[in-house]
Amino acid sequence: MALTEEAHAARDGPAEKRTGSEQGEIFDLLSNHRRRYAIHYCKREDEPVTLGDLAEHVAAWELDKEVETITSAERKRVYTSLQQTHLPTLERAEMIEFDDRTIELTENAKNLEVYLDVVPGDSIPWGVYYLGLSALGLLVMAGVWLEIVPTETVPALGWATLVVLGVAVSAIVHVVSSRRMRLGKVERPP
Template identity: 80%
Template sequence: MATLEGETDSSDEVPGSSRGEIFDLLSNHRRRYAIHYCKREEGPVTLGELAEHVAAWELDKDVSEITSTERKRVYTSLQQTHLPTLERAGMVEFDDRTIELTDAAAELEVYLDVVPGDSIPWGVYYLGLSALGFVVLAGIALEIVPTATVPPLAWAAIVLVLFAASAVVHVLSSRRMRLGEIERPP
């Protein structure tokens, strides 16, 4: 597998693509929207349907409100630029009228950790939760945290429950924010 300088091969990557190529592929919102729509439809879609939905998402309109000019602009861009790019990358099969995702497109989820603008990244959240766990542990060791009313094992259980609940919320949130899982692409 070809890799960019400084990158290593990984079995998690899309076959035949480097991490940089995947990020470049996903850097364009029209390509992400195309993948999102195709995942939602779970089968071949027509270029016209795809163009309508991508235009509606871009312009924050209902599909029924899209003008023929708006649709045509997106249609042309998808047909001439974005779908051939996705096809060369092995993500779609495109025959000028229909588009279908390949199995390689399923591997893209690894690269799409969507973090809404009003939240903190999960890595930072877990770092804070770990710091809380260490503070509790240090408090128990220094006898600052009351162990007469709450035994040390209960404190450990409280921290473990916080991690478990956080992990459940994280998994559910990540599934909801995947391409193809919700009505409007993230």
């Protein structure tokens, strides 16, 4: 995968200027969990890491185990895969510098968050949530205009304030949640 131009664009320009094929290459790069886990671990450590430590943590996350309980066979399987496939792919994309034992993130890797909107399996995407919230707000406001919603107890401005407050609280929760779910920000990768 040749992302040299994309890597420069990620460093030098906003995401809106990328073509669909360039974004597709980034999504392809991030589609593999081992590559995402490698980036997550390197971001979390914020310094060069050894291939051995990276392999242990990736294996532990994959198997939902503690690092101390990983067997040498489990570690070796991940070590080999990282060394032969995933780290060279990340290096060709200029996301890491890899010298067969040490891995260090490049500046290009810092711009990957724009491509990751992590949504837990038991949740709905934020876009769908905001669409529903907008529909609810429009229903309330239509009810006020059509005088279906009582305005004696709560004035029309009060209903509008409640709708705007709902959107504002949702936006705050969204921002906090998104920042918490970034690669490298929590112990286990999202």
